[in-house]
Amino acid sequence: xxxxxxxxxxxxxxxxxxxxxxxxxxxxxxxxxxxxxxxxxxxxxxxxxxxxxxxxxxxxxxxxxxxxxxxxxxxxxxxxxxxxxxxxxxxxxxxxxxxxxxxxxxxxxxxxxxxxxxxxxxxxxxxxxxxxxxxxxxxxxxxxxxxxx
Amino acid sequence: xxxxxxxxxxxxxxxxxxxxxxxxxxxxxxxxxxxxxxxxxxxxxxxxxxxxxxxxxxxxxxxxxxxxxxxxxxxxxxxxxxxxxxxxxxxxxxxxxxxxxxxxxxxxxxxxxxxxxxxxxxxxxxxxxxxxxxxxxxxxxxxxxxxxx
Numbered sequence: 001x002x003x004x005x006x007x008x009x010x011x012x013x014x015x016x017x018x019x020x021x022x023x024x025x026x027x028x029x030x031x032x033x034x035x036x037x038x039x040x041x042x043x044x045x046x047x048x049x050x051x052x053x054x055x056x057x058x059x060x061x062x063x064x065x066x067x068x069x070x071x072x073x074x075x076x077x078x079x080x081x082x083x084x085x086x087x088x089x090x091x092x093x094x095x096x097x098x099x100x101x102x103x104x105x106x107x108x109x110x111x112x113x114x115x116x117x118x119x120x121x122x123x124x125x126x127x128x129x130x131x132x133x134x135x136x137x138x139x140x141x142x143x144x145x146x147x148x149x
Numbered sequence: 150x151x152x153x154x155x156x157x158x159x160x161x162x163x164x165x166x167x168x169x170x171x172x173x174x175x176x177x178x179x180x181x182x183x184x185x186x187x188x189x190x191x192x193x194x195x196x197x198x199x200x201x202x203x204x205x206x207x208x209x210x211x212x213x214x215x216x217x218x219x220x221x222x223x224x225x226x227x228x229x230x231x232x233x234x235x236x237x238x239x240x241x242x243x244x245x246x247x248x249x250x251x252x253x254x255x256x257x258x259x260x261x262x263x264x265x266x267x268x269x270x271x272x273x274x275x276x277x278x279x280x281x282x283x284x285x286x287x288x289x290x291x292x293x294x295x296x297x298x
Contacts, residue, residue: 144291
C-alpha cells in the first residue's frame, strides 16, 4: 500500500468510497458517467491553496481517501490548523489498519506544513469512529455544530 | 454598526479581541508593535481563496470578528462548506446581539457563495457559546475532535 495525492482520474474511485457508507449512500450519486458536480468540486479543491485529497492505493486500486485542508488563522499566535473531511476506507479492506495509516500520513503532512493542530468532526451516530479517533490521540474537547441550509 | 472584510491595518484591533477572552488571554500576544506572526498569518489568509475575516465596526472601532473559510469538497455531491473560527465580541459591547448579527452576516456570505452548510466547533468549556449557537439554528450533531501537536 502507498499514499499519493488524488488526481482527476481518481474521482470515480473516490466517489465509490464516499457512496459505500451508511450515511453516504443517501447523499451521493455514484453513476457512470460521474455527475459533473464532482468534477467541478475537484477543480475547486485543486484551486484552493492547502486543500487536497490523499489516497491509500494498493496495486493501482484506490482503497481509502481523506481530505486535508490547511487553514491559516490569527488565533493562537497565527497558528495554521488542518481540517479533515471525507474519510473512507473500502469495506473489503477494513480491519487492516488502513484508516489509521491514512490518518498518520495526513497528520505527517499537517506537521510538515507547520500546522499546530488537526481537527475534525464526527457524526455522533458513528459510534465506532469516535473510539478510532481517540486511539489516534484526538480528544473530544469540542462540540461539533452544523447549520445545514 | 456595519460589517466589512478585515484589512491588514485592523490586525491590532482583531488581536485585542482574540486576547480579551478567558481562553485567549493565555494563547495570544497582544503587544505594541504586534508580533510579526500575526501579519504573516493574515497574509496567508488573504492568499487562500475563500478564507476571510469579517468585522463588526461601530464608528471606526472594531467591536467583533469572525473568520469564515469556504472549503470545497467532494462529499454530498460536491458540496462546499463554510468553516467558522475565531469569533469574538468586545466585552464592552456584549448583550447587544452583535455576535448574532455577525453570525447572520457570515451565514449570508456562505449562502451567497453556494455553501450547503456552516460548521464550527465550540470548546465544551464555553457553556454559554453552546446555547448561543443553538439559538442561531446550529445542531450539536457531531463531536469536535482535536489533536494538538
